Amino acid sequence: xxSVTASVSPVRRLLSRLNLQQxxxxxxxxxxxxxxxxxxxxxxxxxxxxxxxxxxxxAPATIMAIGLVxxxxxxxxxxxxxxxxxxxxxxxxxxxAAYPGAALPLGVAAGIGSGLxxxxxxxxxxxxxxxxxxxxxxxxxxxxAGVARSLxxxxxxxxxxPLFTGIFGSGSILGVPSLVIWCIIGxxxxxxxxxxxRFGAHVLATGDNSRAAQVSGIEVPxxxxxxxxxxxxxxxxxxxxxxxRLQAAKYTLGETxxxxxxxxxxxxxxxxxxxxxxxxxxLVGSLLMGMLNxxxxxxxxxxxxxxxxxxxxILAAVAVSLREKTR
Amino acid sequence: MLQEAxxxxxxxxxxxxxxxGVVAIENVTLNVRPGEIVALVGDNGAxxxxxxxxxxxVHAPTSGTIRLDGSPISMSSSTKAREFGxxxxxxxxxxxxxxxxxxxxxxxxxxxxxxxxxxxxxxxxAETERLVKELDVRIPSAHAxxxxxxxxxxxxxxxxxxxxxxxxxxxLDEPTAxxxxxxxxxxxxxxxxxxxxNIGVLIISHSLDQVFRLSDRIxxxxxxxxxxxxTTADTDKNEIVSMITGV
Numbered sequence: 061x062x063s064v065t066a067s068v069s070p071v072r073r074l075l076s077r078l079n080l081q082q083x084x085x086x087x088x089x090x091x092x093x094x095x096x097x098x099x100x101x102x103x104x105x106x107x108x109x110x111x112x113x114x115x116x117x118x119a120p121a122t123i124m125a126i127g128l129v130x131x132x133x134x135x136x137x138x139x140x141x142x143x144x145x146x147x148x149x150x151x152x153x154x155x156x157a158a159y160p161g162a163a164l165p166l167g168v169a170a171g172i173g174s175g176l177x178x179x180x181x182x183x184x185x186x187x188x189x190x191x192x193x194x195x196x197x198x199x200x201x202x203x204x205a206g207v208a209r210s211l212x213x214x215x216x217x218x219x220x221x222p223l224f225t226g227i228f229g230s231g232s233i234l235g236v237p238s239l240v241i242w243c244i245i246g247x248x249x250x251x252x253x254x255x256x257x258r259f260g261a262h263v264l265a266t267g268d269n270s271r272a273a274q275v276s277g278i279e280v281p282x283x284x285x286x287x288x289x290x291x292x293x294x295x296x297x298x299x300x301x302x303x304x305r306l307q308a309a310k311y312t313l314g315e316t317x318x319x320x321x322x323x324x325x326x327x328x329x330x331x332x333x334x335x336x337x338x339x340x341x342x343l344v345g346s347l348l349m350g351m352l353n354x355x356x357x358x359x360x361x362x363x364x365x366x367x368x369x370x371x372x373x374i375l376a377a378v379a380v381s382l383r384e385k386t387r
Numbered sequence: 388m389l390q391e392a393x394x395x396x397x398x399x400x401x402x403x404x405x406x407x408g409v410v411a412i413e414n415v416t417l418n419v420r421p422g423e424i425v426a427l428v429g430d431n432g433a434x435x436x437x438x439x440x441x442x443x444x445v446h447a448p449t450s451g452t453i454r455l456d457g458s459p460i461s462m463s464s465s466t467k468a469r470e471f472g473x474x475x476x477x478x479x480x481x482x483x484x485x486x487x488x489x490x491x492x493x494x495x496x497x498x499x500x501x502x503x504x505x506x507x508x509x510x511x512x513a514e515t516e517r518l519v520k521e522l523d524v525r526i527p528s529a530h531a532x533x534x535x536x537x538x539x540x541x542x543x544x545x546x547x548x549x550x551x552x553x554x555x556x557x558x559l560d561e562p563t564a565x566x567x568x569x570x571x572x573x574x575x576x577x578x579x580x581x582x583x584x585n586i587g588v589l590i591i592s593h594s595l596d597q598v599f600r601l602s603d604r605i606x607x608x609x610x611x612x613x614x615x616x617x618t619t620a621d622t623d624k625n626e627i628v629s630m631i632t633g634v
Contacts, residue, residue: 186597256505258497265494268483275481276495277466335485 078357084380085328085341089348096355105363110354116305119239120145120298120314121321125342126250127291128325133254134287135267135334136186136193140178141202141295141321145314148175148299148307153217153309156224163221168250172296176202178290183285193288199319208311216310219303228304239301243343246294251339267334283379319359323374324349393483394457396421396555396587397442400471402451404437412448415613416578417606419556419587424578426598427591429608429631435591438608439558442589443475444468446454455555472554478561482533489529492548514551522547522577539570546577550584557581559590563597575601594625607631 096105104110126140131138152171156163182200186193219225231238254260265273266283274280295314303309326332327348328341352373356366395418404412412434419425427435440446442453444462452459455471460626462468465475482491489511492498498514500507515529526536530613533541542562549557562578563571578601581588592598598605599619607614607630 119621143390252505256503258499258504258506261490261497262495264486265483265490268485269481271479272481272494275465275475275477276497277469331485335483 080319081135085344085348088327089344089351091347092355093350096351098216100355100358105355110358114347114350115243116237116239116352117303117354118346119243120301121299121317121324121349122243122343122346123246123294123301124314124317124321125324125328125346126246126339128293128321129250129254129328129330129339129342130263130287131193131291131339132325132330132332133267133334133337134263134283135199136284136292137332138182138193138288139197139233139318140182140201140204141291141298142314142316142318143201143208144175144178144292144295145299145302146208146309146311146318147178147204147211148172148296149303149309149313150211150217150299150311151217152300153303156219156221157217160221162375164223164227167219167221167224167303168300172293173363175292175294175296176289176298177292180285180296182292183288186282186288187284203230205311207313214311216305216308218309224300225304225307229299229307230305239305242297242301246297247339247343254337259283259286263331264335267331268336316371319370319374320349320353321346323370325373334338336369393420395419396453396456397589398443398452398454398457399438400452400454402438402441402448402453404434404446404449410611412441412479412608412611413613415451415608417616419589419611421555421585421587422582423580423604424588424602426588426597426602426605427589427608428593428595428605428627430615432610433608433631434611435608436560438612439475439560439589441589442468442556443473443558451624472552473556473558474549474553475558476542476545476549476562479565480541482541482545483530483597484534487530487532488519488526488536488544491544492551493535494548496552515547516569518547518551522550522580523573524577527574537570538566539573541576542566542570542574546574546581550581550586552583553586556587556589559588561591561593564593571597595627598627599624609633628632 068086126144127141128138148171151174152167156167159166178200182197185191185196200207213298226237229238233241241345262273262278265276265278266280270280281356299313302313324345328338328345330337330342353366361369392609397419399415399417402415415438417425419460420584427438429435434506437446441448444465447463454460460471492515493511498507498511499505512529519526522543524540524547526540526544533544536544548608559578562572566574577599578588585627590601602619604616604618605622605627606616607627609631617626
């Protein structure tokens with residue numbers, strides 16, 4: 061046995077290191093892009109305006125996806141980030157409305173802070189009470205969706221501070237829209253932490269084999285708390301991006317992002333059961349979902365048909381993801 | 388022999404452990420010298436694993452002392468045991484299957500560099516390659532994913548990891564229980580090579596053949612009691628079997 065595996069051909073070794081599944085998202089991205097480019101050539105898909113629009117629309121989902129990569133990699137799941145987006149955006153908007161003199165710092169603190177707090181609640185329940193994260197975040201998803209509704213009695217809160225809407229919405233630096241800059245920063249920092257730090261390695265080890273991580277001296281509960289706080293904090297940032305772009309906060313923000321973000325992350329090569337993932341893959345997955353959304357609308361598909369197509373793609377992605385794990 | 392003269396790296400004196408009213412270990416006294424392989428044998432429930440857990444800091448003994456290099460230590464956790472230079476190779480190996488070999492070797496103790504404390508993969512890979520070569524663990528490369536390795540190779544990695552970090556003592560809990568004949572031979576060769584590193588080795592095994600091939604001394608437990616310690620060269624299987632079974 062050992063002599064056989066020890067002498068695998070260099071080709072097989074290269075193949076196993078390449079790991080085709082990791083590249084599915086890139087092939088898929090290119091294939092779908094080419095498909096829309098041909099089919100929708102007269103519908104304005106390829107215009108710069110449309111392509112930039114895709115990126116701007118996916119920005120909050122991309123930011124949420126970064127957090128979800130950490131959560132899934134640690135072997136947990138977060139279903140509550142959509143509700144967190146709404147709560148954070150509303151908290152930010154209410155803080156800014158209450159203290160217009162210091163709108164920017166208070167808005168940011170309220171938005172990110174509320175996200176971190178929700179993440180800490182999820183994390184503490186999972187890390188120390190060892191409740192399953194699926195059930196915890198299913199419950200907090202509903203709980204904070206309710207909080208978002210009761211905070212403002214379903215009203216929308218306008219966000220008028222020009223500095224805030226510039227930084228988190230319509231502004232740009234050297235022609236690069238601020239939403240794109242936020243995505244680049246998020247992806248760069250996320251990738252660095254995920255791939256190049258001990259923390260990232262500990263997250264992967266925890267998701268891969270939590271007992272091995274534990275006996276190797278990794279503080280597994282602390283890792284579990286952190287990944288939920290990262291997810292919550294990034295959902296808070298996504299809430300700020302929504303509030304900035306739409307110049308208002310409402311309880312519906314982030315409501316429909318759950319499916320999209322989970323799909324983006326899994327299509328991007330992150331395993332549902334932990335131990336393996338990719339931040340860059342999540343970015344491409346997120347852009348893919350945005351492009352799909354955009355293309356399907358331009359093709360004139362009804363909302364219900366769009367939902368069906370998206371559901372089928374998630375099914376396919378999950379199938380590939382689980383096959384990889386049990387190979 | 389020279390090692391006979393060396394002072395013990397591990398000294399257990401009157402170790403006693405009970406869980407509630409149930410006595411798991413009574414009055415075990417055992418020394419392990421550097422470069423010595425001591426086998427711990429006994430039937431299921433004899434207390435071998437409990438003893439290993441006491442030495443690795445998972446359980447605290449109810450009474451008795453543990454000395455490491457002559458000084459008494461008390462361990463509250465396996466993290467503490469690792470700080471003392473004691474490494475354990477678990478039956479289920481405790482490897483992260485989807486991570487590469489080199490990350491498993493440095494699991495929980497990853498090397499970093501620079502002000503940002505980024506992972507130093509280069510050094511970890513080089514160290515891993517040096518170590519697997521030294522211990523003759525035949526794996527395709529330090530980049531290989533654990534999942535793609537055979538049982539023997541995984542066990543080799545687990546032992547290599549323990550060897551890399553152990554300064555005093557390695558505890559092996561049934562290291563070849565799940566392996567085939569050829570792989571067992573490879574792992575035994577790796578274990579035997581630990582002698583030259585002047586580390587104490589305490590090994591649990593159900594295979595008396597293996598115990599006689601590898602160990603310098605044999606400690607027999609039965610129902611938590613220490614039946615006796617024999618020098619492997621001066622005993623035979625019949626004696627050990629009767630000590631284990633009590634017949």
